[in-house]
Amino acid sequence: MSTPRISRRGLLGGGVAAAGVAGAFAVGRASADEGDSGSTAARSYAFRGEHQAGIVTPAQDRLHFAAFDVTTDDREELIGLLQDWTAAADRLTRGEAAGEVGPVEGDPLLPPDDTGEAIGLPPSGLTITFGFGPSLFDRFDLADRRPKALRRLPHFPADALDPAKSDGDLCVQACADDPQVAVHAVRNLARIAFGRASVRWSQLGFGRTSSTSTSQETPRNLFGFKDGTANLKAEETAALDEHLWVGADDDPAAAWLVGGSYLCARRINMRIETWDRQPLVDQEQFIGRTKGEGGPLSGGDEFADIDFDAITGTSPTMPVDSHVRVVHPDFHDGARMLRRGYNFVDGSDALGGLNAGLFFIAFVRDPDTHFIPIQNTMAKTDALMEYLKTTGSALFAVPPGIGEGEYVGQALFE
Secondary structure: OOOEEEOHHHHHHHHHHHHOOOHHHHHHHHHOOOOOOOOOOEEEEEOOOOOOOOOOOOOEEEEEEEEEEOOOOOHHHHHHHHHHHHHHHHHOOOOOOOOOOOOOOOOOOOOOOOOOOOOOOOOOOOOOEEOOOOOOOOOOOHHHHOOOOOOOOOOOOOOOOHHHHOOOEEEEEEEOOHHHHHEEEEEEEEHOOOOOOEEEEEEEEEEEEEOOHHHHHHOOOOOOEEOOOOOOOOOOOHHHHHOOOOOOOOOOHHHHHHHOEEEEEEEEEEEHHHHOOOHHHHHHHHHHEOOOOOOOOOOOOOOOOOOOEEEEOOOOOOOOOOHHHHOOHHHHHOOOOOOOOOOEEEEEOOOEEEEEEEEEEEEEEOOOHHHHHHHHHHHHHHHHHHHEEEEEEEEEEOOOOOOOOOOOOHHHHO
Protein backbone atom coordinates (compact mmCIF):
# COMPACT_ATOMS: atom_id res chain seq x y z
CA MET A 1 0.00 0.00 0.00
CA SER A 2 1.35 3.44 -0.85
CA THR A 3 2.20 5.72 2.06
CA PRO A 4 2.14 9.52 1.96
CA ARG A 5 5.28 11.61 2.20
CA ILE A 6 6.07 15.28 1.81
CA SER A 7 8.05 16.41 -1.24
CA ARG A 8 10.62 19.16 -0.91
CA ARG A 9 8.73 20.84 -3.71
CA GLY A 10 5.89 21.33 -1.28
CA LEU A 11 8.03 23.96 0.46
CA LEU A 12 7.54 26.29 -2.49
CA GLY A 13 5.25 29.22 -1.81
CA GLY A 14 1.67 28.94 -3.02
CA GLY A 15 1.77 32.43 -4.52
CA VAL A 16 3.86 31.31 -7.47
CA ALA A 17 1.36 28.58 -8.24
CA ALA A 18 -1.64 30.87 -8.08
CA ALA A 19 -0.34 33.67 -10.25
CA GLY A 20 -1.73 33.38 -13.76
CA VAL A 21 -3.98 30.41 -13.01
CA ALA A 22 -7.59 30.51 -14.19
CA GLY A 23 -10.38 30.83 -11.67
CA ALA A 24 -11.58 27.24 -11.87
CA PHE A 25 -8.11 25.93 -11.11
CA ALA A 26 -7.72 28.39 -8.25
CA VAL A 27 -10.93 27.11 -6.69
CA GLY A 28 -9.67 23.57 -7.05
CA ARG A 29 -6.48 24.42 -5.17
CA ALA A 30 -8.32 26.21 -2.41
CA SER A 31 -10.44 23.15 -1.72
CA ALA A 32 -7.46 20.81 -2.01
CA ASP A 33 -5.89 22.41 1.03
CA GLU A 34 -8.96 21.59 3.10
CA GLY A 35 -8.89 17.80 2.81
CA ASP A 36 -10.78 15.39 5.03
CA SER A 37 -7.75 14.56 7.13
CA GLY A 38 -6.01 17.92 7.25
CA SER A 39 -3.80 17.12 4.28
CA THR A 40 -2.06 19.78 2.23
CA ALA A 41 -1.17 20.20 -1.41
CA ALA A 42 2.40 19.18 -0.52
CA ARG A 43 1.26 15.61 0.15
CA SER A 44 2.69 12.97 -2.16
CA TYR A 45 2.39 9.21 -2.58
CA ALA A 46 5.11 6.78 -3.58
CA PHE A 47 4.74 5.59 -7.16
CA ARG A 48 6.50 2.28 -6.52
CA GLY A 49 5.29 -0.34 -4.08
CA GLU A 50 3.41 -3.61 -3.65
CA HIS A 51 0.30 -2.26 -5.39
CA GLN A 52 -0.12 0.64 -7.77
CA ALA A 53 -1.06 3.90 -6.09
CA GLY A 54 -4.42 5.40 -6.98
CA ILE A 55 -6.47 2.38 -5.94
CA VAL A 56 -6.69 2.27 -2.14
CA THR A 57 -4.98 5.66 -1.86
CA PRO A 58 -7.39 8.11 -0.16
CA ALA A 59 -9.40 9.37 -3.12
CA GLN A 60 -8.29 12.80 -4.30
CA ASP A 61 -10.62 15.55 -5.47
CA ARG A 62 -9.78 15.64 -9.21
CA LEU A 63 -9.38 13.14 -12.03
CA HIS A 64 -7.99 13.05 -15.55
CA PHE A 65 -8.56 9.63 -17.11
CA ALA A 66 -7.34 8.70 -20.58
CA ALA A 67 -7.56 5.57 -22.73
CA PHE A 68 -4.96 5.03 -25.44
CA ASP A 69 -4.73 3.05 -28.67
CA VAL A 70 -1.28 1.58 -29.33
CA THR A 71 -0.22 2.73 -32.80
CA THR A 72 2.99 0.74 -33.16
CA ASP A 73 3.22 -2.93 -34.12
CA ASP A 74 6.70 -3.27 -32.64
CA ARG A 75 6.74 -5.10 -29.30
CA GLU A 76 10.02 -3.43 -28.27
CA GLU A 77 8.54 0.00 -28.95
CA LEU A 78 5.59 -0.83 -26.71
CA ILE A 79 7.94 -1.96 -23.95
CA GLY A 80 9.94 1.24 -24.47
CA LEU A 81 6.77 3.28 -24.03
CA LEU A 82 5.95 1.52 -20.74
CA GLN A 83 9.50 2.12 -19.54
CA ASP A 84 9.30 5.79 -20.44
CA TRP A 85 5.88 6.15 -18.82
CA THR A 86 7.14 4.49 -15.65
CA ALA A 87 10.11 6.83 -15.36
CA ALA A 88 7.95 9.90 -16.04
CA ALA A 89 5.23 8.86 -13.58
CA ASP A 90 7.83 8.25 -10.89
CA ARG A 91 9.09 11.80 -11.34
CA LEU A 92 5.68 13.43 -11.66
CA THR A 93 4.30 11.90 -8.46
CA ARG A 94 7.30 13.32 -6.60
CA GLY A 95 6.40 16.79 -7.84
CA GLU A 96 9.17 16.85 -10.42
CA ALA A 97 9.14 17.43 -14.18
CA ALA A 98 7.99 14.75 -16.60
CA GLY A 99 11.36 14.66 -18.36
CA GLU A 100 14.88 14.36 -17.04
CA VAL A 101 15.78 17.91 -18.12
CA GLY A 102 12.72 19.94 -17.22
CA PRO A 103 10.54 22.65 -18.78
CA VAL A 104 13.11 25.51 -18.84
CA GLU A 105 16.50 23.97 -18.07
CA GLY A 106 17.37 22.50 -21.47
CA ASP A 107 18.69 23.77 -24.78
CA PRO A 108 16.54 26.81 -25.72
CA LEU A 109 16.68 25.75 -29.37
CA LEU A 110 14.95 22.43 -28.59
CA PRO A 111 11.42 21.69 -27.36
CA PRO A 112 11.34 21.21 -23.56
CA ASP A 113 10.76 17.67 -22.25
CA ASP A 114 8.03 18.98 -19.93
CA THR A 115 5.19 21.28 -20.97
CA GLY A 116 5.64 23.57 -17.97
CA GLU A 117 2.12 24.30 -16.74
CA ALA A 118 2.94 22.71 -13.38
CA ILE A 119 6.03 24.84 -12.71
CA GLY A 120 5.99 25.77 -9.04
CA LEU A 121 3.08 23.50 -8.15
CA PRO A 122 3.46 20.93 -5.35
CA PRO A 123 2.61 17.22 -5.93
CA SER A 124 -0.98 17.69 -4.70
CA GLY A 125 -1.28 13.99 -3.87
CA LEU A 126 -0.86 12.97 -7.51
CA THR A 127 -1.21 9.26 -8.26
CA ILE A 128 -0.84 7.68 -11.71
CA THR A 129 -2.33 4.24 -12.31
CA PHE A 130 -1.85 2.20 -15.49
CA GLY A 131 -4.03 -0.53 -17.01
CA PHE A 132 -4.08 -2.85 -20.03
CA GLY A 133 -7.21 -3.35 -22.15
CA PRO A 134 -8.29 -6.65 -23.70
CA SER A 135 -7.54 -5.46 -27.24
CA LEU A 136 -3.83 -5.15 -26.37
CA PHE A 137 -3.61 -8.94 -26.04
CA ASP A 138 -4.66 -9.51 -29.63
CA ARG A 139 -1.19 -8.30 -30.63
CA PHE A 140 2.43 -8.53 -29.53
CA ASP A 141 2.29 -12.33 -28.90
CA LEU A 142 0.29 -11.81 -25.69
CA ALA A 143 -2.75 -14.00 -26.41
CA ASP A 144 -1.67 -16.81 -24.08
CA ARG A 145 -1.24 -14.34 -21.20
CA ARG A 146 -4.61 -12.70 -21.50
CA PRO A 147 -6.64 -13.27 -18.31
CA LYS A 148 -9.92 -15.10 -18.90
CA ALA A 149 -11.86 -12.28 -17.22
CA LEU A 150 -10.30 -9.59 -19.41
CA ARG A 151 -12.61 -8.94 -22.34
CA ARG A 152 -14.92 -6.17 -23.50
CA LEU A 153 -17.65 -5.55 -20.99
CA PRO A 154 -21.02 -6.80 -22.27
CA HIS A 155 -23.63 -4.42 -23.64
CA PHE A 156 -25.89 -4.09 -20.61
CA PRO A 157 -29.61 -3.34 -20.93
CA ALA A 158 -30.29 0.34 -21.65
CA ASP A 159 -26.66 1.08 -22.58
CA ALA A 160 -26.28 3.78 -25.22
CA LEU A 161 -22.56 3.39 -25.78
CA ASP A 162 -20.47 5.70 -27.91
CA PRO A 163 -17.57 3.64 -29.36
CA ALA A 164 -15.45 6.79 -29.33
CA LYS A 165 -15.79 6.92 -25.53
CA SER A 166 -15.29 3.21 -24.84
CA ASP A 167 -12.53 0.59 -24.60
CA GLY A 168 -8.83 1.11 -25.38
CA ASP A 169 -5.49 -0.73 -25.38
CA LEU A 170 -4.05 1.14 -22.39
CA CYS A 171 -5.40 3.46 -19.72
CA VAL A 172 -3.94 6.10 -17.44
CA GLN A 173 -5.77 7.29 -14.34
CA ALA A 174 -4.31 10.48 -12.87
CA CYS A 175 -5.83 11.67 -9.59
CA ALA A 176 -4.76 14.75 -7.64
CA ASP A 177 -6.10 17.49 -5.40
CA ASP A 178 -5.23 20.08 -8.06
CA PRO A 179 -6.83 19.73 -11.51
CA GLN A 180 -3.84 21.30 -13.26
CA VAL A 181 -1.49 18.71 -11.74
CA ALA A 182 -3.67 15.84 -13.00
CA VAL A 183 -4.07 17.37 -16.47
CA HIS A 184 -0.34 18.07 -16.66
CA ALA A 185 0.41 14.41 -15.94
CA VAL A 186 -1.82 13.01 -18.69
CA ARG A 187 -0.78 15.71 -21.16
CA ASN A 188 2.88 14.82 -20.74
CA LEU A 189 2.34 11.06 -20.83
CA ALA A 190 0.40 11.50 -24.08
CA ARG A 191 3.27 13.59 -25.43
CA ILE A 192 5.78 10.90 -24.47
CA ALA A 193 3.61 8.31 -26.26
CA PHE A 194 3.73 10.14 -29.60
CA GLY A 195 4.41 7.68 -32.42
CA ARG A 196 3.69 4.69 -30.19
CA ALA A 197 0.21 5.36 -28.77
CA SER A 198 -2.47 8.02 -29.11
CA VAL A 199 -5.36 9.13 -26.91
CA ARG A 200 -8.59 7.32 -27.82
CA TRP A 201 -10.77 9.18 -25.33
CA SER A 202 -10.40 11.01 -22.04
CA GLN A 203 -12.52 12.24 -19.15
CA LEU A 204 -12.08 14.99 -16.59
CA GLY A 205 -13.72 14.51 -13.20
CA PHE A 206 -14.22 16.57 -10.06
CA GLY A 207 -15.61 15.90 -6.62
CA ARG A 208 -14.87 12.27 -5.78
CA THR A 209 -18.04 10.21 -5.35
CA SER A 210 -16.62 7.57 -2.99
CA SER A 211 -14.39 7.35 0.05
CA THR A 212 -11.52 4.87 -0.05
CA SER A 213 -10.36 5.46 3.52
CA THR A 214 -12.12 5.60 6.88
CA SER A 215 -10.48 9.01 7.34
CA GLN A 216 -12.70 10.48 4.61
CA GLU A 217 -16.30 11.60 4.85
CA THR A 218 -18.79 10.15 2.39
CA PRO A 219 -19.18 12.55 -0.57
CA ARG A 220 -22.30 13.34 -2.60
CA ASN A 221 -23.09 12.73 -6.25
CA LEU A 222 -24.88 15.15 -8.60
CA PHE A 223 -28.26 13.82 -7.44
CA GLY A 224 -27.39 15.27 -4.03
CA PHE A 225 -27.12 11.94 -2.19
CA LYS A 226 -24.23 10.48 -0.27
CA ASP A 227 -22.53 7.92 -2.46
CA GLY A 228 -20.41 4.87 -1.67
CA THR A 229 -21.25 4.48 2.03
CA ALA A 230 -20.48 0.75 1.96
CA ASN A 231 -17.39 1.12 -0.25
CA LEU A 232 -14.33 -1.02 0.42
CA LYS A 233 -11.83 0.93 2.52
CA ALA A 234 -8.03 0.82 2.56
CA GLU A 235 -8.09 -0.19 6.22
CA GLU A 236 -10.07 -3.40 5.50
CA THR A 237 -7.02 -5.47 4.59
CA ALA A 238 -8.74 -8.86 4.73
CA ALA A 239 -11.65 -7.61 2.60
CA LEU A 240 -9.20 -6.14 0.07
CA ASP A 241 -7.53 -9.53 -0.30
CA GLU A 242 -10.93 -11.14 -0.81
CA HIS A 243 -12.56 -8.64 -3.16
CA LEU A 244 -9.88 -6.40 -4.71
CA TRP A 245 -6.48 -7.97 -5.35
CA VAL A 246 -6.02 -10.75 -7.90
CA GLY A 247 -4.87 -13.92 -6.12
CA ALA A 248 -2.20 -16.46 -7.03
CA ASP A 249 -4.78 -19.16 -7.78
CA ASP A 250 -7.23 -17.01 -9.74
CA ASP A 251 -6.02 -17.66 -13.29
CA PRO A 252 -2.97 -19.69 -14.40
CA ALA A 253 -2.65 -17.52 -17.53
CA ALA A 254 -2.44 -14.35 -15.49
CA ALA A 255 0.38 -14.99 -13.03
CA TRP A 256 1.74 -11.58 -14.04
CA LEU A 257 -1.44 -9.95 -12.66
CA VAL A 258 -1.22 -11.35 -9.09
CA GLY A 259 -1.42 -8.42 -6.68
CA GLY A 260 -3.13 -6.31 -9.32
CA SER A 261 -6.80 -5.72 -9.98
CA TYR A 262 -9.39 -4.99 -12.70
CA LEU A 263 -10.64 -1.48 -13.44
CA CYS A 264 -14.25 -1.18 -14.65
CA ALA A 265 -15.05 2.25 -16.12
CA ARG A 266 -18.53 3.49 -17.05
CA ARG A 267 -19.43 6.98 -18.24
CA ILE A 268 -22.94 7.50 -16.87
CA ASN A 269 -24.93 10.55 -17.93
CA MET A 270 -27.48 11.66 -15.35
CA ARG A 271 -30.83 13.10 -16.43
CA ILE A 272 -30.40 15.82 -13.85
CA GLU A 273 -33.22 18.15 -14.92
CA THR A 274 -35.78 15.32 -14.75
CA TRP A 275 -34.44 14.16 -11.39
CA ASP A 276 -34.63 17.67 -9.94
CA ARG A 277 -38.39 17.74 -10.58
CA GLN A 278 -39.08 14.64 -8.50
CA PRO A 279 -40.51 14.99 -4.95
CA LEU A 280 -38.02 14.40 -2.14
CA VAL A 281 -39.89 11.35 -0.91
CA ASP A 282 -39.63 9.74 -4.35
CA GLN A 283 -35.92 10.54 -4.62
CA GLU A 284 -35.33 8.84 -1.28
CA GLN A 285 -37.39 5.82 -2.32
CA PHE A 286 -35.36 5.48 -5.53
CA ILE A 287 -32.07 5.56 -3.59
CA GLY A 288 -33.13 3.79 -0.40
CA ARG A 289 -31.50 6.39 1.87
CA THR A 290 -32.42 9.75 3.34
CA LYS A 291 -31.05 12.71 1.42
CA GLY A 292 -29.92 14.63 4.48
CA GLU A 293 -28.00 12.21 6.69
CA GLY A 294 -27.73 9.32 4.28
CA GLY A 295 -29.22 6.76 6.65
CA PRO A 296 -31.10 3.76 5.22
CA LEU A 297 -34.89 4.10 5.07
CA SER A 298 -35.11 1.17 7.51
CA GLY A 299 -33.69 3.46 10.20
CA GLY A 300 -30.46 4.54 11.85
CA ASP A 301 -27.54 6.69 10.78
CA GLU A 302 -25.57 6.45 7.56
CA PHE A 303 -23.62 3.37 8.61
CA ALA A 304 -26.48 1.51 10.30
CA ASP A 305 -27.14 -2.08 9.27
CA ILE A 306 -29.95 -2.20 6.73
CA ASP A 307 -33.10 -4.14 7.65
CA PHE A 308 -34.34 -5.47 4.33
CA ASP A 309 -37.19 -7.32 6.06
CA ALA A 310 -38.72 -4.17 7.57
CA ILE A 311 -42.29 -3.42 6.48
CA THR A 312 -44.05 -0.06 6.38
CA GLY A 313 -47.79 -0.59 6.06
CA THR A 314 -47.96 -3.44 3.57
CA SER A 315 -44.80 -2.63 1.59
CA PRO A 316 -41.07 -3.17 2.22
CA THR A 317 -39.54 -0.17 3.98
CA MET A 318 -36.58 -0.56 1.62
CA PRO A 319 -38.26 -0.64 -1.82
CA VAL A 320 -37.29 -3.75 -3.78
CA ASP A 321 -36.16 -1.58 -6.71
CA SER A 322 -34.23 0.95 -4.59
CA HIS A 323 -30.62 1.35 -5.63
CA VAL A 324 -29.20 0.41 -2.23
CA ARG A 325 -31.13 -2.86 -2.16
CA VAL A 326 -30.50 -3.81 -5.80
CA VAL A 327 -26.69 -3.55 -5.55
CA HIS A 328 -26.22 -4.60 -1.92
CA PRO A 329 -23.70 -7.43 -1.30
CA ASP A 330 -26.40 -9.42 0.55
CA PHE A 331 -28.04 -10.08 -2.82
CA HIS A 332 -24.79 -10.77 -4.74
CA ASP A 333 -23.09 -13.54 -2.74
CA GLY A 334 -21.31 -10.95 -0.61
CA ALA A 335 -19.39 -9.43 -3.56
CA ARG A 336 -17.99 -5.96 -2.89
CA MET A 337 -16.08 -3.52 -5.05
CA LEU A 338 -13.82 -0.55 -4.45
CA ARG A 339 -15.49 2.40 -6.12
CA ARG A 340 -13.40 5.41 -7.12
CA GLY A 341 -15.67 7.48 -9.33
CA TYR A 342 -15.98 11.21 -10.02
CA ASN A 343 -18.64 13.71 -11.03
CA PHE A 344 -18.32 15.32 -14.44
CA VAL A 345 -19.93 18.27 -16.24
CA ASP A 346 -19.04 18.52 -19.93
CA GLY A 347 -21.05 21.60 -20.85
CA SER A 348 -24.62 21.43 -22.16
CA ASP A 349 -26.34 19.30 -24.76
CA ALA A 350 -28.28 20.49 -27.82
CA LEU A 351 -31.43 20.97 -25.74
CA GLY A 352 -29.71 23.08 -23.12
CA GLY A 353 -29.53 20.36 -20.49
CA LEU A 354 -26.34 19.64 -18.59
CA ASN A 355 -24.10 17.01 -20.15
CA ALA A 356 -23.21 15.75 -16.70
CA GLY A 357 -23.10 12.67 -14.57
CA LEU A 358 -20.87 10.11 -12.93
CA PHE A 359 -17.64 8.74 -14.32
CA PHE A 360 -17.90 5.43 -12.52
CA ILE A 361 -14.67 3.60 -11.71
CA ALA A 362 -14.60 0.36 -9.73
CA PHE A 363 -11.65 -1.88 -8.93
CA VAL A 364 -12.48 -5.57 -8.42
CA ARG A 365 -10.70 -8.90 -8.09
CA ASP A 366 -12.82 -10.50 -10.82
CA PRO A 367 -15.33 -8.64 -13.02
CA ASP A 368 -17.17 -11.91 -13.72
CA THR A 369 -18.16 -12.22 -10.07
CA HIS A 370 -17.83 -8.72 -8.62
CA PHE A 371 -19.10 -6.39 -11.35
CA ILE A 372 -20.94 -7.87 -14.33
CA PRO A 373 -23.70 -9.68 -12.34
CA ILE A 374 -24.31 -6.59 -10.20
CA GLN A 375 -24.43 -4.30 -13.22
CA ASN A 376 -26.83 -6.64 -15.02
CA THR A 377 -29.20 -6.64 -12.05
CA MET A 378 -28.99 -2.89 -11.73
CA ALA A 379 -29.68 -2.34 -15.43
CA LYS A 380 -32.78 -4.53 -15.29
CA THR A 381 -34.38 -3.66 -11.93
CA ASP A 382 -32.92 -0.47 -10.38
CA ALA A 383 -35.39 2.43 -10.14
CA LEU A 384 -32.50 4.82 -10.78
CA MET A 385 -32.09 3.57 -14.35
CA GLU A 386 -34.91 5.88 -15.46
CA TYR A 387 -32.54 8.77 -14.73
CA LEU A 388 -29.29 7.30 -16.08
CA LYS A 389 -27.81 6.69 -19.54
CA THR A 390 -24.45 4.96 -19.89
CA THR A 391 -22.52 6.35 -22.84
CA GLY A 392 -19.05 4.86 -22.29
CA SER A 393 -17.68 1.55 -21.03
CA ALA A 394 -14.28 -0.10 -20.63
CA LEU A 395 -12.43 -2.81 -18.74
CA PHE A 396 -8.70 -2.87 -17.98
CA ALA A 397 -6.34 -5.20 -16.13
CA VAL A 398 -4.28 -3.19 -13.65
CA PRO A 399 -0.86 -4.76 -13.02
CA PRO A 400 0.54 -4.98 -9.50
CA GLY A 401 2.89 -2.40 -8.07
CA ILE A 402 6.21 -1.53 -9.65
CA GLY A 403 9.44 -2.32 -7.82
CA GLU A 404 12.69 -0.39 -8.03
CA GLY A 405 14.28 -0.82 -11.44
CA GLU A 406 11.08 -2.24 -12.95
CA TYR A 407 8.57 -0.83 -15.40
CA VAL A 408 4.79 -1.17 -15.23
CA GLY A 409 3.58 -4.55 -16.50
CA GLN A 410 7.11 -5.93 -16.83
CA ALA A 411 6.09 -9.44 -15.77
CA LEU A 412 3.63 -9.58 -18.68
CA PHE A 413 6.41 -9.18 -21.26
CA GLU A 414 9.09 -11.37 -19.67
